[in-house]
């Protein structure tokens with residue numbers, strides 16, 4: 352479980368996140384939705400400690416992120432899988448090596464075990480025959496899927512996805528949604544997904560938080576989306 | 592401006608502290624070390640050899656044409672060439688050349704990983720990204736660069752010899768004799784030490800600038816320009832300091 356309390360974050364005087372308080376429970380697809388530039392990526396990066404918050408606290412279970420030492424943070428991060436908005440695959444490594452990278456550092460598996468696990472992850476995201484290719488040789492959608500495969504390589508407890516299906520065709524996009532939702536339930540992961548894709552919000556959003564200009568304006572499940580009275584959300588969803 | 596300078600020095604020290612943490616896995620470090628040695632050192636061999644060969648040849652002609660006085664032994668041409676090469680050219684000048692090659696390579700590589708979130712992705716896996724990326728480069732450049740200095744010396748002398756034997760400005764025997772004259776082993780050590788120090792500066796500052804690059808591809812360009820300017824100035828500065836300390 353992850354709890355965010357009164358989180359503020361600004362860049363060079365510009366207030367990006369304002370007083371965000373939210374809780375993410377395991378086994379659910381927690382979604383952060385909002386228009387482009389509303390602060391979703393900043394929220395996610397603050398959540399995992401890549402940005403220092405101005406004030407407020409972030410709790411992983413009963414551990415306070417701000418109070419963690421370097422080694423504790425490192426341990427925590429090994430339990431986190433993260434898909435970046437631009438995939439962030441390593442240019443210097445092939446697809447297979449990319450997925451094996453976290454295993455190289457965090458496990459003592461044999462090479463055969465690592466390859467087997469990597470192939471399994473690639474299979475789950477439906478990428479075939481790209482093992483020896485470099486990221487620059489892949490299409491954007493394939494990079495994304497390899498990014499997801501890398502994020503789930505170590506069976507993380509926490510899975511963060513920044514726009515997992517932007518730039519994918521509708522079919523692959525729904526496959527990815529199903530995959531994320533499936534593994535979330537299967538391994539009881541705490542999953543947080545940034546998105547502005549209507550289909551995925553409606554099909555897998557268990558706990559949805561709507562962010563507008565850095566403020567959390569609405570929170571609820573996908574079933575209560577349409578009955579919202581929040582005007583900004585209605586505008587975002589284009590309900591009249 | 593001064594505040595900015597002090598801040599960067601502080602940040603640089605913190606960066607080095609991160610870099611010199613114990614590697615997570617020595618096996619991975621070793622693998623990276625070999626790869627970096629090939630990329631940084633081995634790939635510079637040809638450049639260093641060619642430059643040294645030509646400069647060696649040119650210096651011989653210049654020195655010989657400046658020593659017209661019949662009372663000065665022609666052997667001194669070889670002697671002076673050797674001293675110039677060992678004392679200054681093979682370490683400082685070669686390091687300045689390498690600053691451009693190695694420095695821009697390192698800072699643009701790390702910088703572009705920074706702006707495409709690859710470094711964040713590494714951090715997120717609980718990997719010490721600064722250590723993983725910079726440590727093998729720094730160790731490899733620092734430890735192996737004296738070999739480049741020796742190579743440069745050898746090829747510089749060879750270049751001189753080629754010119755001497757082709758043009759006959761002085762006798763080949765005189766040249767060889769000059770090269771052997773008053774040989775001080777300590778100077779070679781001094782030069783190797785300088786080279787090592789300079790390559791440490793090159794690799795660490797270039798890594799540092801790349802690691803904190805920001806602002807897209809323009810930022811990567813700025814980072815590597817900044818790195819090379821800083822490195823060049825520091826090489827000259829440290830050259831002065833080290834020479835004063837070790838030779839005087």
Ligand SMILES: Nc1ncnc2c1ncn2[C@@H]1O[C@H](COP(=O)(O)OP(=O)(O)OP(=O)(O)O)[C@@H](O)[C@H]1O
Pocket residue numbers: 362367385386387388389390391392393394436547
């Ligand atoms: N490193 C940074 N430095 C300064 N400002 C930043 C930085 N990162 C983000 N911002 C600003 O924060 C705001 C929110 O950006 P963010 O990337 O979180 O948007 P987003 O909701 O993820 O949008 P999108 O859906 O397009 O990805 C933007 O106005 C952006 O200019």
Ligand SMILES: [Mg+2]
Pocket residue numbers: 391392393436513545
């Ligand atoms: Mg974003």
